[in-house]
Amino acid sequence: MVNFSFNDEQQELRANLQAFISEHVTDTVRNELADAHAGNGKGPHLRALHEDIFRRGWMAVSWPKEYGGQSGETITQFIVEEEFLRGCDMRMGAGGTGGPAILASGTEEQKKKYVPGAARLDITFCQGYSEPHCGTDLAGIRCRATRDDDKYVINGQKIYTTNAQNATHIFLLARTDPESTRQAGLSVLLVPMNTAGITVRPLWTIQHEPQAPSNTTYGETRTNEVFFDNVEVPVSCLLGKEGDGWNVTKRGLNLDRVGAWRYLMSVRRTEDIVNLLKSDNEAVVGLRDDPAVRDTIADLWIEAQMCRLMTMRSLSIAGRRGEFVHEGSGEKVVGPEHGVRATEAISQILGPYGALLSSSLEAIESGVYAHNLLGAFQSTVNHGSVQVMRDQIARKGLGMPKPAGSPKARSSTLTTS
Ligand SMILES: Cc1cc2nc3c(=O)[nH]c(=O)nc-3n(C[C@H](O)[C@H](O)[C@H](O)COP(=O)(O)OP(=O)(O)OC[C@H]3O[C@@H](n4cnc5c(N)ncnc54)[C@H](O)[C@@H]3O)c2cc1C
Structure with a gap:
């Protein structure tokens, strides 16, 4: 029986975790978090909080102890992630940190050099894959790293590199x-x-003006x-074998994306509207008694549970x-599409209020x-678009052949599983 x-x-x-978050994640910490995210470094309260979380064994829960983790279970890590995301929008698990990718493909020296720092969030990675002419079709990459004796010289451009303003390293x-x-x-x-x-160089998103609330x-x-202009790095920066970057990336992406973050990003929208409708907010008075609203919420909730499972x-x-x-591909379709449906449903339920920025x-x-x-x-779209994910499910999950005359791009997308 499944329990x-x-x-x-x-x-x-x-x-x-809930008690800890309500006591320690103060407004000061939240302000320092926003500051760090903007690229201004960690403030003293945020630094102390991270230390405290680490000491309590809530960072890098499932990573091996010898590399700064806790050698704990993934389910424990999932609980920690869920609580920090729900309680204070902090991504406190191991996903997205780069650690799992280095553990999977790195040399012993690299594991010792990067993973303990990543476990404490002192080392943070941004992901340098997409380029102006290639996102889905990543195999068209033009950024060059030319070997020159014991170093590589890098020239080229990446685009949509989220968190490049505050990351210490780039994959x-x-x-x-x-x-x-x-x-x-x-x-x-x-x-x-x-x-x-x-x-x-910043690329401002639709949320920049007016600025989205935190x-x-x-x-x-x-x-x-x-932009990389004759950037020189030692060959010891190479992760995995030279020329095997496709497989190193694929393996890393799969591991790096497992966790509560992706599903909660979408599912929290359904939780938001439930909480709002239960509240005394004047803008929603009477809405919770509307049968059509209740039906919509119930449908969203069922879908949300599917995402979680x-x-x-x-x-x-x-x-x-x-x-x-x-x-992973299935998760990547269901979660984001649920998020879109939930935000649209919320907008309809709230009527004119739903459109106010x-x-x-x-x-x-x-x-x-x-x-x-x-x-x-x-x-x-990001982390692999839902169209491409559906293609992967059809081919890898259901064993369907590639469509006749399909473009090369179909076999050259780097996405989760
Ligand atoms: C907010 C945001 C953050 C991002 N962060 C990062 C980051 O940190 N690092 C990074 O490297 N990249 C990042 N990206 C880039 C992201 O991975 C790409 O946008 C994505 O891979 C799509 O590539 P593209 O924009 O070139 O669109 P295209 O590849 O041109 O795709 C356009 C549309 O065509 C469809 N399509 C393309 N090829 C196929 C196919 N073979 N079969 C079916 N449909 C197809 C796609 O599904 C999509 O709907 C981010 C993007 C966004 C929006």
């Missing part, structure tokens, strides 16, 4: 074999962002362009070091619902 409930110890952990997918085409001849380099010759889930106000399946695969086939004095909760509506769609 979907959490045991007493896990419930106790949840309660401890850079570059062409190391100048004669190569498509997937062959690509390599991954771990490049410190403070290396001479790197320029980061609790907007899809509220990223900027992503970036990153799919995430837990991926966690279970990762926990037993199993092989991903199509599971942060600049409006009449906006409910500083316009967070309207800003989430603006931002939800992008989650169906």
Whole structure:
């Protein structure tokens, strides 16, 4: 029999996390968090909080102890992630940190150099894959890393590099074999962002003006362009084998994306509207008694549970070091599309209030619902678009052949499983 409930110890952990967050994640910490995100470094309160969380064993829970983790279970990590995301919008698990990718493909020296720092969030990575002419079709990458004795010299441009303004390092997918085409001849380099010759330029998003309130889930106000102009790094920055960057990236992306973050990003929209309708907010008076509203909420809730269960399946695969086939792709379709449906439904339920952004004095909760509506769609594109994910499910999950005459791009997308 499958048991979907959490045991007493896990419930106790949840309660401890909730108490900790309400006591320690103060307004000062939240302000410092926003500051750090803007690229201004960690303030003293945020630094102390991270230390405290680390000491309590809530960072890098499932990573090996010898590399700064806790050697704990993935389900424990999932609970920690869920509570920090729900309680204070902090991404406190291991996903998105780069650690799992380095553990999977790095040398012993690299694991010791980067993983303990990543576990404490002192080392943070941004992802340098997309370029102006290639996002889905990543095999068309032109950024070059030319070997010159014991170093690589990098020239080229990346685009949509989220968090480049505050990351200490970039996972850079570059062409190391100048004669190569498509997937062959690509390599991954771990490049410190403070290396001479790197320029980061902001690309402001739709959430920049008026600025999305800080609790907007899809509220990223900027992503970036990153330029490499004769950037020199030692060959020890190479992750995995030279020329094997395609596989290194694929493996890393699969591992890095497992966790509560993706599903909660979408599902929290449904939780938002439920909480709002239960509240005494004047703008929603009477709405909770409307049968059509109640039906919509119930449908969203069923879908939300499906998203959560799919995430837990991926966690279970990762926990037993199993092989991903199509599971990540399924999650990546269902979660973001749920988020879009939920934000649209919220907008309809709230009527005119649902359209008011942060600049409006009449906006409910500083316009967070309207800003989430603006931002939800992008989650169906980044990290591999839902169209491409469906293609992967058809081919890898259901064993369907490639459509006759399909473009090369179909076999050259780098996405989760
Ligand atoms: C907010 C945001 C943050 C991002 N952050 C990062 C980041 O940190 N690092 C990074 O490297 N990249 C990042 N990206 C880039 C993202 O991964 C790409 O936008 C994405 O891969 C799509 O590539 P593209 O924009 O070039 O669109 P295209 O590849 O041109 O795709 C356009 C449309 O065509 C469809 N399409 C393309 N090829 C196929 C196909 N073979 N089969 C079916 N449909 C197809 C796509 O589904 C999409 O709907 C981010 C993007 C966004 C929006």
